[in-house]
Amino acid sequence: MSLIHRAIQGDDNSFNILMKPYMRQAQQTAYLLLYDFALAEDAVQEALIQAHSSIKRFDNKRASFKTWFNRIVINCSLKLKRKQRFTIQLLDKHENNDNPEKEYELKEEDQFLIDMVKTLKGKYEAVIVLHYFQELTISEIALTLNIREGTVKSRLYNARKKLKKVILSNNSLLWLKGDYLWKEN
Structure with missing residues (x-):
């Protein structure tokens, strides 16, 4: 069983x-x-x-x-x-190694990306988190959010477009799983 x-x-x-x-x-x-x-x-x-x-x-x-x-x-x-x-x-990073939050610390680039992702609307934020941070496939995201795969693809496309705009306005370089979102400094 x-x-x-x-x-x-x-x-x-x-x-x-x-x-x-x-x-x-x-x-x-x-x-x-x-x-x-x-x-x-x-x-x-x-x-x-x-x-x-x-x-x-x-x-x-x-x-x-x-x-x-x-x-x-x-x-x-x-x-x-x-x-x-x-x-x-x-949250600020803590120096104490016994702190359980230490386990979740993000690299500087990841922290920057998180800051950019949190500027998105919830529906775009969710697909970015699931795809790029949790590495779920399009079909897994569709099942998880109970939406069609085409909707997931559309939201990912629009989310990346919005992220690119925010990132370019910050004069930053960022790589997203093979996608380039960048501007020369």
Whole structure:
């Protein structure tokens, strides 16, 4: 009997084992959408609660477990973002190596990209995060966001166009997975 089937039957230990490989990506996804470690943890916690309570509705014919759970994480993150209505700010890097936030530190170039991505509308921000940071395919993004693949492609195209405009206005050089968004200084 698979972990998913045992979790559906109510085995909490199987549910915990099933969720373990997805936790790091869930935390990263939530952080990349919320830009706040504490809020990201809250979103992931809420996603776990929702996944646990709704696992009986999981249908492997509609989506993979990874995609199903990722959709829950994204929805919880976006719901929390709307609910908080806060100004997004990246946390300062901490010098303390014992700090769990240290694990999430981004390189300077990545931090710059995050700053640029957070200027986008939510629908564009989500596809950029999923495609470039979580490395999901077009079809996985479509399943995760419950939209058509053509819509994903269109949003990626428009998001890159908007990012290029913002980046060029900052006189910066940036590489996006084979796409060049740059301006000579």
